[in-house]
Amino acid sequence: MEQLVQKLKEEIITVLNLSEMKPENIDEKAPLFIDGLGLDSIDALELTVLLEKKYGLKINTPEEGKKVLYSVNSLAQFIRENNKG
Amino acid sequence: MNDQLVISGFCTLRQHRVVHNGKLLFEDPGSNTVEFLTAAYNHFRISYPKFHKMDQLAKLGFLTTEILLKDTDINSRYKADRIGIILANSSSSLESDRNHQKTIASRDNYFPSPSVFVYTLPNVVIGEICIKNKINGEGNFFVMERFDPLFFANYLPQLFNNDIVDCSITGWTEVNGNDYESVIFLIEKKKHTDGGIANFTVSEIESVYIRK
Amino acid sequence: MAIEVTVKSANIITSLGFTTSENAQALLAGKTGIMLSSDAKLAPTPFYASLVNTRHLSERFSQIADPGKYTRFEQLAICSVNDALLNADIDIADRKTIFILSTTKGNIDLLESGSTGNSLFLWDTARVLRKHFRLYNEPLVISDACISGIQAITTAVRLLKAGSFDTCIINGTDIISEFVLSGFNSFKSLSSGPCRPFDLSRDGLSLGEGSGTLILSTLKGDMAEDSVAAGDGFSTNDANHISGPSRTGEGLLLAIKRALRDFPLSIGYISAHGTATPYNDEMESIAINRAGLQNIPVNSFKGYWGHTLGAAGVIESVMSIWSLQNGVLFGTLGFKEPGVSMPLNIITTSQKKDIRSCLKIASGFGGCNAAITFFRK
Numbered sequence: 212m213e214q215l216v217q218k219l220k221e222e223i224i225t226v227l228n229l230s231e232m233k234p235e236n237i238d239e240k241a242p243l244f245i246d247g248l249g250l251d252s253i254d255a256l257e258l259t260v261l262l263e264k265k266y267g268l269k270i271n272t273p274e275e276g277k278k279v280l281y282s283v284n285s286l287a288q289f290i291r292e293n294n295k296g
Numbered sequence: 297m298n299d300q301l302v303i304s305g306f307c308t309l310r311q312h313r314v315v316h317n318g319k320l321l322f323e324d325p326g327s328n329t330v331e332f333l334t335a336a337y338n339h340f341r342i343s344y345p346k347f348h349k350m351d352q353l354a355k356l357g358f359l360t361t362e363i364l365l366k367d368t369d370i371n372s373r374y375k376a377d378r379i380g381i382i383l384a385n386s387s388s389s390l391e392s393d394r395n396h397q398k399t400i401a402s403r404d405n406y407f408p409s410p411s412v413f414v415y416t417l418p419n420v421v422i423g424e425i426c427i428k429n430k431i432n433g434e435g436n437f438f439v440m441e442r443f444d445p446l447f448f449a450n451y452l453p454q455l456f457n458n459d460i461v462d463c464s465i466t467g468w469t470e471v472n473g474n475d476y477e478s479v480i481f482l483i484e485k486k487k488h489t490d491g492g493i494a495n496f497t498v499s500e501i502e503s504v505y506i507r508k
Numbered sequence: 509m510a511i512e513v514t515v516k517s518a519n520i521i522t523s524l525g526f527t528t529s530e531n532a533q534a535l536l537a538g539k540t541g542i543m544l545s546s547d548a549k550l551a552p553t554p555f556y557a558s559l560v561n562t563r564h565l566s567e568r569f570s571q572i573a574d575p576g577k578y579t580r581f582e583q584l585a586i587c588s589v590n591d592a593l594l595n596a597d598i599d600i601a602d603r604k605t606i607f608i609l610s611t612t613k614g615n616i617d618l619l620e621s622g623s624t625g626n627s628l629f630l631w632d633t634a635r636v637l638r639k640h641f642r643l644y645n646e647p648l649v650i651s652d653a654c655i656s657g658i659q660a661i662t663t664a665v666r667l668l669k670a671g672s673f674d675t676c677i678i679n680g681t682d683i684i685s686e687f688v689l690s691g692f693n694s695f696k697s698l699s700s701g702p703c704r705p706f707d708l709s710r711d712g713l714s715l716g717e718g719s720g721t722l723i724l725s726t727l728k729g730d731m732a733e734d735s736v737a738a739g740d741g742f743s744t745n746d747a748n749h750i751s752g753p754s755r756t757g758e759g760l761l762l763a764i765k766r767a768l769r770d771f772p773l774s775i776g777y778i779s780a781h782g783t784a785t786p787y788n789d790e791m792e793s794i795a796i797n798r799a800g801l802q803n804i805p806v807n808s809f810k811g812y813w814g815h816t817l818g819a820a821g822v823i824e825s826v827m828s829i830w831s832l833q834n835g836v837l838f839g840t841l842g843f844k845e846p847g848v849s850m851p852l853n854i855i856t857t858s859q860k861k862d863i864r865s866c867l868k869i870a871s872g873f874g875g876c877n878a879a880i881t882f883f884r885k
Contacts, residue, residue, distance in 0.1 A: 230348040256410040264407045377762055388630055388651055397619050400690045413691035414751045419652045423874035426745040435745050435876055439630040439649040454670045
């Protein structure tokens, strides 16, 4: 799980162009949206593209999206639960 | 009564050089476009992380405007909805268009990206400038083969004379492959400045555009 | 004396017809041009869109020029301008005539083929039209996302009032392509069926393609009693987000206020942007209310033609002008139950109504907003 969380942090920084951030700056428990990293709607969509492209996983409803994309931990959990991590 | 307009500032990014009001402020000759833009961003200590999400056209227009506006204080001298942004280029958003096309080139690897697609509209650079500088006024993006000083010299006064803007960020911001250039002017009414750098005329506009 | 900019002629080409009149009849019959398409070249899965019939377009175009020598975009634009010119008493080759093209992506369908040549440059596309119609002046090209159409008309009015030109031909055209469909898909902003503006169940926009032409002039001709003039237009920026509208409708409110500031008449009808995305329609309802216009009859045309992007501002302005000229307000196809937080006087069914003026509004990517007025003289 640790490895997956680390990998996710690196991938998030890459796909969201957070060039001024380092993985160690991202708290895996913290919310990604509104507070925490303060990501926006385009970022949310990009993360769903990441899930599909790298992990072959689809998010089916906005409600599911809110849960899965809440934090790095929830993302990692979603990937593990679907046996992709 | 039509007020005289002046160029109160100008900034050029071209051939890896940043020239502001005729003065060379920065150069990075060995780099490619993206490296140059990033190096300039760091050099001028812009400190705006969203910069890294922008495409090359937006980075270019945004950066040129940031340097142009530094120390100009336009936000305290003009109401936000009285500052207009009128830009033009030749290639529209072709760089981002190509990038978006790559994401859909193969049905086996079909992952269109919203953060790329949003930049396939050239006017988005105006949006980026407005967000950073809290500008709400008139915005327009024209596409023309070459920078046309006559067009700007004729059109801008109409915006000022018809009470549409009191201040304008105007110019050319173009990216196509490894070629890029950005020449952006700050235009104000002469009576609102201490004279400005030059009158906003065809010959002065052209003179700024062609100088290195 | 104030200079008046008068509508000389117009044309609309969409999935619903090749003239303004054909389109109007289709709208009155409650037809939608938004259909389910399984064209695999355009998208990997079936999608809803409003597509111009290519065969009919080529047939029509071949009466004007050789379809083999022009792209689909160019054929569409030329057919539209050509039709508008048939009914306009203007000298198209005159040095005081200018052409303005409004488009978001031009010949973008050629990008996939790795096309060389200049067809991907919007100024080149405008020049193709210039050459075909033998226009004197270099055209202007405006590319401002979904407000391009209104911006083109606004710019025309400014140039005409300044006396730079006395006649302006404005054309707004955009075509459906894999490029654009995939992009909007990546935003998950496409509807699951024909779009439903302002409706409680709305779930996104439907893309459309088309061409609209508007010919404006300050020259006095044989004015019919019902001639319409164009008011001043304005654009603003939300300065909030590049792809989502401001939640408070700040920018659009500002554009509306500016458009109405020196406008002497009270507005009889609003042609909204009404794309049927959850956020756009909500934002528009807020802006319209904040402007105090919540009781003015308002509609969206998007349920008929879909969102025609760079053509929308022109096509929808042309039909709004037709509404003024013919005393008809069109219903908002796709709307059943209000689904926005602020009250609006949404036109549900098409009806006869004598109106003297209208307000056309739009918003687009980049945080831009635009508003313009049209009125009966």
